[in-house]
Amino acid sequence: MRLPFFVYGTLRPGRHNHDAFLRGRTRAEAPAHLTGAVLYEGPGYPYAVEEPGGVVYGELVTAVPEAYARLLLDLDRLEEYAPGDPRNLYERVERGVTCEADGRSVRAWVYVAAPSVAVRLRARGKRIESGDWPAR
Template sequence: MNEKLPVFVYGTLRKGLHNYENILEGQTTNEIAATTVGSLYAVSHESFPCLVKEGKTVIQGEIMCIKEDRYEEILKKLDALEGYDERNVQESDYVREITTVVDDKGHHVEAYTYYWNQPQGLGQFITSGCWQTYLKEKRKMKC
């Protein structure tokens, strides 16, 4: 049985983005701005981000506190979205690990985070550490 920790999200699961709307909207008790440190990349034709532990970039995201009565169901949906199978971690696209993130009040919070688990496939490095900023900049370049 998994510990019922909040989940730190940094990409398409952030509030206002499509996977948030599909999976997390209405399923949380609290959503708190937070950061971690690592490196953020855009992969698969720049359609989604991946986080790796190595690096010193401040990564922007949110802590999602999932409703207790929906926790197991939502965690299974998140695992499926991220291509994570705890029975076959080596083949998983991402691995879900407990990490410490810093919330908007400076508190250290333990949360699950999905880290990229494929040694190859890193795309464009996101210098801002923010997926939403990256998307805005990418849209501007297409105009």
């Protein structure tokens, strides 16, 4: 399934991983938000933790078709995600995100904190109340 990606941290425009991973590989990037999640500070990057009532702000990124397969692999590696691996820091999940420009809902891949990481963050993490990592 070739879904767009919802990015909310170092992959957003102007952040260090945007140029390294996305420049030249996207067809569109647009402001969007994810409901049902909150942000926590990580060591140099944020974690989205699924939680009712929260909102996370970011960008909806659509890859150019010929770059999609490689980009998916590269982003999984960046986020240290492997399907079914209990050591994952993030899980890649399909969620609906809302485009800021027109309010339409789009299904997208989102990297959210893995369950064990989410438990630790809820107990001892620093929540980003604005839901917007660059604006913290």
